[in-house]
Amino acid sequence: MHVKEAEIVMSAVDPKQYPDTGFAEIALAGRSNVGKSSFINKLINRKALARTSSKPGKTQTLNFYLINNSFYFVDVPGYGYAKVSKTERAKWGQMLETYFTQRDTLRHVFLVVDFRHEPTEDDIQMKDFIEYYNLPYSVIATKCDKIPRGKWNQHFYRIKKALNIPSDESLIMFSKETGEGFEKAWTLIEGILAE
């Protein structure tokens, strides 16, 4: 897909603020700082449309990015940020639950994890959450440029096992530095949108 247009449409907390165009949505969930904004920016060939966060956990809204006037990437706020209060965390959980359960246009979730590390408890919880709500999902393991190629297989299968991912196709290695996974990610997105 050639991206002709990409724009930030809105930040929303409440369903009343979600866009009402009816376009398909692909959500991105993952820990703060894992590389969600960088993933979006790389896919749409922009340096910084999606805000890359220098302050993890500060984005407590759902951010909708309209792509080619045909679908949205929805960046959901990062989890696993120790410094947010219990109240903040509860509010965040509520917002996510509302979005995941009530949004008819949500087609697919990308769970973004760090290729370098074993998935955390937070990653596993998020995956369970996504499965609990029966949402189709894939896993993007990003920052793979930081691992030497000789170790890619080992990291790949460690993540696949820890998250109990059914097929190799549902786990995509990605890098905003080298563009690894760019084509695979777009092929996946095109498939999702064609369903």
Ligand code: GDP
């Ligand atoms: P977000 O909080 O999930 O949106 O994460 P960001 O996209 O803001 O990325 C957090 C940090 O990780 C930034 O310093 C990025 O430059 C860096 N980063 C993100 N993706 C990659 C990647 O593929 N490779 C490398 N080397 N760094 C990355």
